[in-house]
Amino acid sequence: MDAKHKSARIVPASRSANNILASVFGARRCDAWSENERERSSQSHAQDGDLSEPFIRKDSESDTSVDSERLCVESNARIFAIDFEKNVPKDKRDKKESRDDDSHSDAKVVDKFVRTNKQLKTRKNAKSALVKLCRCCPWTVPWSMLIVSAIQILTYTLNNDSLYRLMIFSPVRQFEIWRFVTYTFLHAGAVHLILNVIIQTMVSFPLETEQGHGNVLLVYFAGVLAGGLGASVFEPTLMVGASAGVYCLLMSHIPHIVMNFQSLSYRYFRIVAVLVLCISDVIYSIRHCLTKGNLQPRIGVAAHVSGATCGLLFGFIVYQGGKLVYFRIARYAGLLLYLGWIVATVFYNMERRF
Template identity: 35%
Template sequence: MSSISNSSWCTAENSSNESIKFIDGVSGKSSNLKVFYTVDSEIKAQNANNDAQNCQILLRTNERIEQKSKSDSRTVCFGKTLQFVQEIKEFYTWKVPWIIILLSVVQVVVYFVACNVSIARLTFNPHLKTNIWRYFTYHSVHFNLTHLMLNVVLQVLIALPLETTEGHLRVLIVYFSGVVFGAIGSLLFNPTQSIVGSSGGVFSLLFGHMSQCTLNWRIISYRSFRMTAILLLFFSDLLFSVLKHIYWSSVEPKISFSAHICGSVAGYFTGLLVFKKEKRRRSPTEY
């Protein structure tokens, strides 16, 4: 009887121990779950905080990059502006075309001030061909006011871009080459005709543009346009001269074809000799 009771008591004790262990196990698992969830929530919170910090860092980085890019773009723009200004200074330094202005002033003064005796001494007279100064001075004498104004306006318009780019001395040489060879051509082909006016110099300047285009054909701006304008002006003058010779041959002043043509040829070849050849392309704004 006692053995039965002892065994039953042992059994009850074991079962109570097992139930205690079971309860302890369940409470341990629940506590582990709580710890796990707590750690997990902390990790998630930390990750969220890190993500927020990373977003802020990324935004700041983007702002810095944008600011730097704007600064770089301003620097590049400023650098290009300085480069452009340097090119302007190098190629387009303004030179007052005082040579052609001075020549025009002399022509106007001679027309309004000079007396008949002075005009006779300045005119190119083929019967006085040994007077060397006449080959140079006849350009300052004009037949009437229309003749004067036409030549002055044309020579200023044509010479201005040449003198500002090629310099005073080169343009002066080209101009007087046309004047001198215009007189020589008139002497050869019209040995009895006296000549006045600066048409030989005007046409030498006109074809000086052509020689400048020839020297710098690959780098000069608007070369085709300039060549077309030169040829149109030359052939329009030639056509007018032919029509005047046919229909108004008795009207003064008569046009000297030889002076125009010889002045043009002299201006072209003299320009090839004295004008400079550029090494860099000019800006389209120059011409």
């Protein structure tokens, strides 16, 4: 191959004001110039004396460059620059870029709108699922017993000796009347606390749903008071625990079931559950007293019995139920018996001397 047909190398096309490449070769597939063409064009222009654009061909030249056509077709050709938008004015390019930016911003707005709708749908579905769950579950949250349980757990966690001595039930300090109630917030150990919290929360679920939070809380503390007074009479020793209130809630299911038997759901199951809990605890207490002499731990039998009796009576007094005559008689009889028990035990503690 001679020097005239040596390997071609592509250079960028000029875009000066005198460039007439667009008018001559605008319809061709490739607008790149080879270096050989540049040399031939420069030589022809040097002969004519025109040096304005040495590597641009004139309009009179009708032959196209074979090397340029070959390089545009070959796959191994090294092309440095091909301007596909050379005929597009600058202002139109700016408008196109601005339209692209606007389209990108619109796409971002649409994406944000879609994400917001998805979040709203997710929240709506979660809310509807919660509503369905609440409709499926017939019981409400026992807030009163949860608050009492939280106070009991907090008191046990603090483990303050001065607070413990201030709240414990003591038969020799019967004139410090708060001790007949505050002992229910103290417990002898973690197992004692966990058992009482679990049982009183489970037992109060149906009661607070059907009788209200206030009535259940009143019954609970009435049992606590009755348990403290009963222990001061029959077992005058130091005492802690919420068992009296738990037994009061458990036994208050009986008047609640009796007065609302026809309208209650799972009424037979409730009767069986109350009987199983009561009988199992009685059997455990008898076995503990016979085998260990009611030591390690000591069970407050008097407080348990007093709390259970109070629940049986106070349930007829506080709970709402049937309109029959004998339910009213049971309500008045329970009120008289409870008040008589309170008055008798209070006078006993006032007259007692240690």
